[in-house]
Amino acid sequence: MQISFVAPSDVRPNQGGGAWVVAAAEGGALLPAAMTADKASGGALTRALKFSRFTGKAGQMLEVLAPAGMKASRLLLVGLGKADSVDEKGLETLGAQIVGRLHAAGESAASIQIDVPPTSGKGGTKVKKAELAAHLAFGAKLKSYAFDKYRTRNLDEYEKKLKTLRIVTPDVPAARKAHAGLAAVADGIFLARDLVNEPPNVLYPAEFARRARTQLTKLGVKVEILGEAEMKKRGFGALLGVGQGSARESQLVVMQWNGGPSSKKNKKSARPIALVGKGVCFDSGGLSIKVGAGMQGMKGDMAGAACVTGTLMALASRKARVNAVGVIGLVENMPDGGAFRPDDVLTSLSGQTIEVLNTDAEGRLVLADALTYTQRRFAPKILIDLATLTGAIVQTLGYEHAGIFSNDDQLVSRVQAAGRYTGERVWQLPLDPFYDKMIRSKIADMKNIGGGNSGAITAAQFLLRFIEKGTAWAHLDIAGVAWQDGEQKPQIPSWGTGWGVRLLNRLVKEHYEN
Ligand code: BES
Numbered sequence: 001m002q003i004s005f006v007a008p009s010d011v012r013p014n015q016g017g018g019a020w021v022v023a024a025a026e027g028g029a030l031l032p033a034a035m036t037a038d039k040a041s042g043g044a045l046t047r048a049l050k051f052s053r054f055t056g057k058a059g060q061m062l063e064v065l066a067p068a069g070m071k072a073s074r075l076l077l078v079g080l081g082k083a084d085s086v087d088e089k090g091l092e093t094l095g096a097q098i099v100g101r102l103h104a105a106g107e108s109a110a111s112i113q114i115d116v117p118p119t120s121g122k123g124g125t126k127v128k129k130a131e132l133a134a135h136l137a138f139g140a141k142l143k144s145y146a147f148d149k150y151r152t153r154n155l156d157e158y159e160k161k162l163k164t165l166r167i168v169t170p171d172v173p174a175a176r177k178a179h180a181g182l183a184a185v186a187d188g189i190f191l192a193r194d195l196v197n198e199p200p201n202v203l204y205p206a207e208f209a210r211r212a213r214t215q216l217t218k219l220g221v222k223v224e225i226l227g228e229a230e231m232k233k234r235g236f237g238a239l240l241g242v243g244q245g246s247a248r249e250s251q252l253v254v255m256q257w258n259g260g261p262s263s264k265k266n267k268k269s270a271r272p273i274a275l276v277g278k279g280v281c282f283d284s285g286g287l288s289i290k291v292g293a294g295m296q297g298m299k300g301d302m303a304g305a306a307c308v309t310g311t312l313m314a315l316a317s318r319k320a321r322v323n324a325v326g327v328i329g330l331v332e333n334m335p336d337g338g339a340f341r342p343d344d345v346l347t348s349l350s351g352q353t354i355e356v357l358n359t360d361a362e363g364r365l366v367l368a369d370a371l372t373y374t375q376r377r378f379a380p381k382i383l384i385d386l387a388t389l390t391g392a393i394v395q396t397l398g399y400e401h402a403g404i405f406s407n408d409d410q411l412v413s414r415v416q417a418a419g420r421y422t423g424e425r426v427w428q429l430p431l432d433p434f435y436d437k438m439i440r441s442k443i444a445d446m447k448n449i450g451g452g453n454s455g456a457i458t459a460a461q462f463l464l465r466f467i468e469k470g471t472a473w474a475h476l477d478i479a480g481v482a483w484q485d486g487e488q489k490p491q492i493p494s495w496g497t498g499w500g501v502r503l504l505n506r507l508v509k510e511h512y513e514n
């Protein structure tokens, strides 16, 4: 989908075909562009309003087909809701809803002309005109995503026909500028969604690593790939244990975006922020094998790694002034004669030993070594890991919040605020020595399951054992939000959601760019 910004002077009611999208605020009053459209169509909108339930509430739509006296194929009047509550997130949703409607209608071209509504004066919308246009475009773009590469029949049934979208805005250069940053984020989200949606026979660890390298190297990200021999030499005993039953080679990918201060000048301020992702390309459970229904969808068990990769893409594409590293542990968890067993004891990169009591609690093993490696090599300012770690977090929080666990309150409130802004919300759950006791092992330093309730918490306690003193760390359990059945929100399609790319981008933008 081609998105462009045009000035109002370049739009004439009778110019060209396609849909013309205009808006009304809550209460039903037509905003200026809607009034122009109404006049040009001889009052078609005013007449239609009389026979509809449209009141201008956010998300409401009213359509007039083939308006008399106009070339436009349709007029689409959309509701903006209360003028004072128009914000970036709402505009994204609106942009996505509009594109959804136009897809359903089979339109191939459209112009959107939405004015900033007058406010009551108390606070009022804080969104500037250029930002309004940019966020509409962002929502529209997010909605245009499709993962159709494996369809070979009846393609027209799935085709999204909307090819060109013009957004009318008084300040075209400012809108383009605001949009450039968001377009970079959309690229990162699309990469993350693609990675999650790919089937596991196609996207195994080495293929994931290859894609990360090709996609990111061209943006100026330094990408290193460690294979099994390298990791074995260094002592990645926990990560390698998980991958040892797979025919596919395990990989560790290290991605560095150096957009911030150089470490030659000032060592301390050059310390990067670090993102670590769980990349289990398929989680069968291993010898502690999952039942059929529980195994379905486990191609998405690399969503943490996908989010990290997508975020690095977003940061690099918009040339964020930050030093950021992404480290992802890529493995496949399979049952096999060579697989690791329940009762095995693994020695992690940190030196701590782990008694494996369930091979299906594999994500924490992968993360343990990735976390140790990241801290030792980069001494990051902050460390955030993302993982589809437990079914327990899905039972606890469902699909609307990810769980956050942390040893640093400031980091938690920053992530929470970023999540409120982007709509990717997080909810804090506790860490406490009480839960740590639950992972004591009879023979090793710890065991890999708690063996009782509070499974998301014991998983986080396990990770905490690999966090070194002084590291500000947060763990996001994204098992409930990384993919979804069907479309729950207009800007998020079915399956891979790309959850977290926007959140992390926002976090960096607000607090870690200089
Ligand atoms: N990848 C799963 C967690 C998961 C479950 C993600 C459902 C998304 C949806 C993880 O590796 C796992 O299997 N966890 C086990 C841990 C248990 C064996 C302690 C779980 O949650 O059942």
Ligand code: MN
Pocket (backbone or CB within 6 Å): 283, 285, 359, 360, 361, 362, 363
């Ligand atoms: Mn598992």
Ligand code: ZN
Pocket (backbone or CB within 6 Å): 280, 283, 301, 360, 362, 363, 388, 389
């Ligand atoms: Zn898993």
